[in-house]
Each structure stands twice: as structure tokens, then as C-alpha cells.
Amino acid sequence: MHHAPDPSKDNNLDDLPPPQPVHYAEQALLGALLLDPHRLADIGPLEPGQFSNHAHGALYAAMRTVPAPDPDTHRTTPAWLNTVLDAARPQAPGLTATYLHNLIQVCPWPKHAPAYARMVRADHARRMLRLHAERLAQTSMDATLPNPATATMAQADTLGQFLETLSSQFAPHPGSLPRTQPPQAPPRNVGEEVLGEERALLATAVAHPAELQDMRWLQSEDFALPLHAALWQCLTSLVHRGEPVDPITVLWEAQHRHLLADGLAPSDLMALVSTPVGSPEYWGEKVLQRALLARAHAVASRITAYTEDPANTPHQLITGSRRALADLTSLRTRWQHTTTATAPPTAGRTPRTPAVTRAGPPPPSTAPAARAIR
Structure with missing residues (x-):
């Protein structure tokens, strides 16, 4: 697989706040789909823009764009992962092969992908x-x-x-x-x-x-x-x-x-x-x-x-x-x-037509000054 610098090595990331729970739900969902692409059909309606992380959304969009691999071939070769990574990088240059492997590793149960997708939609x-x-x-x-x-x-x-x-x-x-x-x-x-x-x-x-x-x-x-x-x-x-x-x-x-x-x-x-x-x-x-x-x-x-x-x-x-x-x-x-x-008119009141205007104040030069009482 292709390799690129890992963005997690950037020292500035030490100052970032801890990820929210939805971040882990997104990772688990993407890991499940990378491991078993056929689960895309099971997660229900979900759009790339619903991810809180732009890179995650770009990766998900690439998965939906790239044709699904043959299951037997996918178990023995990373070819489909490489294709997905290449399709996602124009929108998320920081994605790396290492990160895709990490997503697969952090997914607790791939069969729980529909639940992870519901979490993403809810957030x-x-x-x-x-x-x-x-x-x-x-x-x-x-x-x-x-x-x-x-x-x-x-x-x-x-x-x-x-x-x-x-x-x-x-x-x-x-x-x-x-x-x-x-x-x-x-x-x-x-x-x-x-x-x-x-x-x-x-x-x-x-x-x-x-x-x-x-x-x-x-x-x-x-x-x-x-x-x-x-x-x-x-x-x-x-x-x-x-x-x-x-x-x-x-x-x-x-x-x-x-x-x-x-x-x-x-x-x-x-x-x-x-x-x-x-x-x-x-x-x-x-x-x-x-x-x-x-x-x-x-x-x-x-x-x-x-x-x-x-x-x-x-x-x-x-x-x-x-x-x-x-x-x-x-x-x-x-x-x-x-x-x-x-x-609807109230008792004794005729509905106002657009041609009728309320009587406003006279020009500023003739309007009496209001006393400042608070």
C-alpha cells in the first residue's frame, strides 16, 4: 500500500481537545466498511456530509464511489483499500494507509455497522x-x-x-x-x-x-x-x-x-x-x-x-x-x-388593506421630545 507522513505526528495536535464520542463511532463505522465493504448496503441512508470529520466524510464518499471488491480477493489483497485511499486523497490529503489500517483495528464489531451509522446520523x-x-x-x-x-x-x-x-x-x-x-x-x-x-x-x-x-x-x-x-x-x-x-x-x-x-x-x-x-x-x-x-x-x-x-x-x-x-x-x-x-376581523373592526397605513410620527422637526423616564 501507499505510505505518506502520518498527520498524527504533528506536535500541534497535542493541544487539541479530546475527541467527542461521535469521532469513535465514525472510526468504527469506517473500519467496519473497510473490512467488509458489502456492509454499505446495511447501514441505511447516510451522506458524507453527515460526518463530523471532513477526512472521514471524504473516505466514506470514496467507498461509495469505488466499485465493491470481490470478497475473496479483498481478504487476501489490499488493492481495494489502495483504490479507496487514492479516491479520497484529493479531498483529504492527510489520509494515510496507516490510518486506514488503524480504522480497521479500532472497530470492535463490524456487524455493528448499522448502529455506528445511527450514531453518526444522530450527532x-x-x-x-x-x-x-x-x-x-x-x-x-x-x-x-x-x-x-x-x-x-x-x-x-x-x-x-x-x-x-x-x-x-x-x-x-x-x-x-x-x-x-x-x-x-x-x-x-x-x-x-x-x-x-x-x-x-x-x-x-x-x-x-x-x-x-x-x-x-x-x-x-x-x-x-x-x-x-x-x-x-x-x-x-x-x-x-x-x-x-x-x-x-x-x-x-x-x-x-x-x-x-x-x-x-x-x-x-x-x-x-x-x-x-x-x-x-x-x-x-x-x-x-x-x-x-x-x-x-x-x-x-x-x-x-x-x-x-x-x-x-x-x-x-x-x-x-x-x-x-x-x-x-x-x-x-x-x-x-x-x-x-x-x-379575520374582530368585532367592530374592519381588516386593514395594504393601501391603508398607520399614522406615524410627524417629521422630526415637529415631533415633541420624549422625556427619559426609565
């Missing part, structure tokens, strides 16, 4: 699920997108479709919930732009309280700042009880909810809800969109945490990820209800 599923979750997180945080909510929901759909594909590949079994402790949701962005939009919503809602009847798609949990969420509850409670709404009545309601207990001055609270700009629905959609993106990022972080725990089986990953995505569903439904022209 690939975990890595791909993590990749989809990371893409969802990145999309939800990409401020350069022209329509971030639409792009984020499209990425969530892609992740959901991938989970459907995985569920058809891995049979369910009892005890399918991940045991990984989910991470806390990432903190919401409370930058000045975010707070300014929420202040504008509260002020315009005080100026136009009747419109709150048609804004049940917005909830207090959608606000980034707890104070603003509590003030929204004050407003919706006043409207629900049919009481007058103005800065004074909002202040009185806020006092009953202990919102003034943390040092918030009554005059500051009234000033916060006294500078209307545009319409409540315009600002409400902005608040809801930010809540949608924040929830998508939290869901992505949760799924990523599941995939980073190698103790989770593929079905545990599928079940846990589906439940995480379900946390996005209700908020997404509210978002679609208010932003799509085909959303």
Missing part, C-alpha cells in the same frame, strides 16, 4: 439543529434587514420544517423531554429608541383611548420596560371599565398599582403620557414587532442550549425544540393578526 442532526437555531438568533438580531419580523418568522419556519424531517428519521420513545435546564431569556433591549416607541404608544393611547378596544393583540408582556407594561395595564383597565382616560386618571390608577412606590414622581408619570405622536396602532405594531424578535431570540437560545448538551437524544431534541417553538406561536399569531390584510 449530525444535533449539529444541524444547532445551526438552524443559531441562524434564527442571528436573524432576529439583524437590524439591517428591511423586514426583520418577516425574515425571522421565515427562519422559524425553516427550523420547524427541519424538525419535521428529523421526526421522520428518528422513532419516538418514552422519556423524550430534554433534561437540560433551559437558559434564562436574554435581557430585552431597553435602548433609547425602544423606550421612545413605548412612551409614544402610551401617550397616544391616552389621547385616543377608544382605539385600545381594537388593540387586544398587544399585551403588557410585549413591553421591554416593566414600568411601561404596568402603565399599559392601567390604560387597558380604565378602558375596560369604561372610565375616563387622561393623564390624571392614569396617574390615579398607577397609584393604586404601587407604581409610585419606587420614587417615580407624579409629574414625571403624567409627562410621560402627555405627549401623543401619531396613532396608537402605529406604535403598537412597533412594540409588538420588537417583542416578537425578542421571543424568537429567546427560543433560539433555548434550542441551542439543548443541542449543546450531548446527553440529549435526537427525539429529546425534537420534542424540546418543538415546545420551544410553540412559545413563539401565540405571539406570532397576534403579530399576523394585526399586520396581514387577510387576518
Whole structure:
């Protein structure tokens, strides 16, 4: 057989972390196939790209490309191994004849090749699920997108479709919930732009309280700042009880909810809800969109945490990820209800057509400055 320098002699490899269990599964699988090439027909669907090690994938691809040898000839000559090595080297120059022999030697039982292949598929599923979750997180945080909510929901759909594909590949079994402790949701962005939009919503809602009847798609949990969420509850409670709404009545309601207990001055609270700009629905959609993106990022972080725990089986990953995505569903439904022209109308509300736009803020030169209350 051909010989080449053994890459394992490179001193830099001493600094590498120890191999993961899938590395040994890949070695055992390749060793079984090198020893008994006919087992390629027994391992089920497996692609070269599903190997975690590029050289392993290249070697597997070469095995599938090179015609299988005669069994009797293969037992007495290394000709087929040489052919496989020559076919794999253009994609993996570091492969050596010695490494192929090592693969054969480290395979415990060649007849267990189907089990080794399942391990390779399972680890690939975990890595791909993590990749989809990371893409969802990145999309939800990409401020350069022209329509971030639409792009984020499209990425969530892609992740959901991938989970459907995985569920058809891995049979369910009892005890399918991940045991990984989910991470806390990432903190919401409370930058000045975010707070300014929420202040504008509260002020315009005080100026136009009747419109709150048609804004049940917005909830207090959608606000980034707890104070603003509590003030929204004050407003919706006043409207629900049919009481007058103005800065004074909002202040009185806020006092009953202990919102003034943390040092918030009554005059500051009234000033916060006294500078209307545009319409409540315009600002409400902005608040809801930010809540949608924040929830998508939290869901992505949760799924990523599941995939980073190698103790989770593929079905545990599928079940846990589906439940995480379900946390996005209700908020997404509210978002679609208010932003799509085909959303079913609620009582007393006419569906919005694409030609109708929300009333936004006036030009910057005439917009009143919002007070910085946090």
C-alpha cells in the first residue's frame, strides 16, 4: 500500500481537545466498511456530509464511489483499500494507509455497522439543529434587514420544517423531554429608541383611548420596560371599565398599582403620557414587532442550549425544540393578526388593506421630545 507522513505526528495536535464520542463511532463505522465493504448496503441512508470529520466524510464518499471488491480477493489483497485511499486523497490529503489500517483495528464489531451509522446520523442532526437555531438568533438580531419580523418568522419556519424531517428519521420513545435546564431569556433591549416607541404608544393611547378596544393583540408582556407594561395595564383597565382616560386618571390608577412606590414622581408619570405622536396602532405594531424578535431570540437560545448538551437524544431534541417553538406561536399569531390584510376581523373592526397605513410620527422637526423616564 501507499505510505505518506502520518498527520498524527504533528506536535500541534497535542493541544487539541479530546475527541467527542461521535469521532469513535465514525472510526468504527469506517473500519467496519473497510473490512467488509458489502456492509454499505446495511447501514441505511447516510451522506458524507453527515460526518463530523471532513477526512472521514471524504473516505466514506470514496467507498461509495469505488466499485465493491470481490470478497475473496479483498481478504487476501489490499488493492481495494489502495483504490479507496487514492479516491479520497484529493479531498483529504492527510489520509494515510496507516490510518486506514488503524480504522480497521479500532472497530470492535463490524456487524455493528448499522448502529455506528445511527450514531453518526444522530450527532449530525444535533449539529444541524444547532445551526438552524443559531441562524434564527442571528436573524432576529439583524437590524439591517428591511423586514426583520418577516425574515425571522421565515427562519422559524425553516427550523420547524427541519424538525419535521428529523421526526421522520428518528422513532419516538418514552422519556423524550430534554433534561437540560433551559437558559434564562436574554435581557430585552431597553435602548433609547425602544423606550421612545413605548412612551409614544402610551401617550397616544391616552389621547385616543377608544382605539385600545381594537388593540387586544398587544399585551403588557410585549413591553421591554416593566414600568411601561404596568402603565399599559392601567390604560387597558380604565378602558375596560369604561372610565375616563387622561393623564390624571392614569396617574390615579398607577397609584393604586404601587407604581409610585419606587420614587417615580407624579409629574414625571403624567409627562410621560402627555405627549401623543401619531396613532396608537402605529406604535403598537412597533412594540409588538420588537417583542416578537425578542421571543424568537429567546427560543433560539433555548434550542441551542439543548443541542449543546450531548446527553440529549435526537427525539429529546425534537420534542424540546418543538415546545420551544410553540412559545413563539401565540405571539406570532397576534403579530399576523394585526399586520396581514387577510387576518379575520374582530368585532367592530374592519381588516386593514395594504393601501391603508398607520399614522406615524410627524417629521422630526415637529415631533415633541420624549422625556427619559426609565
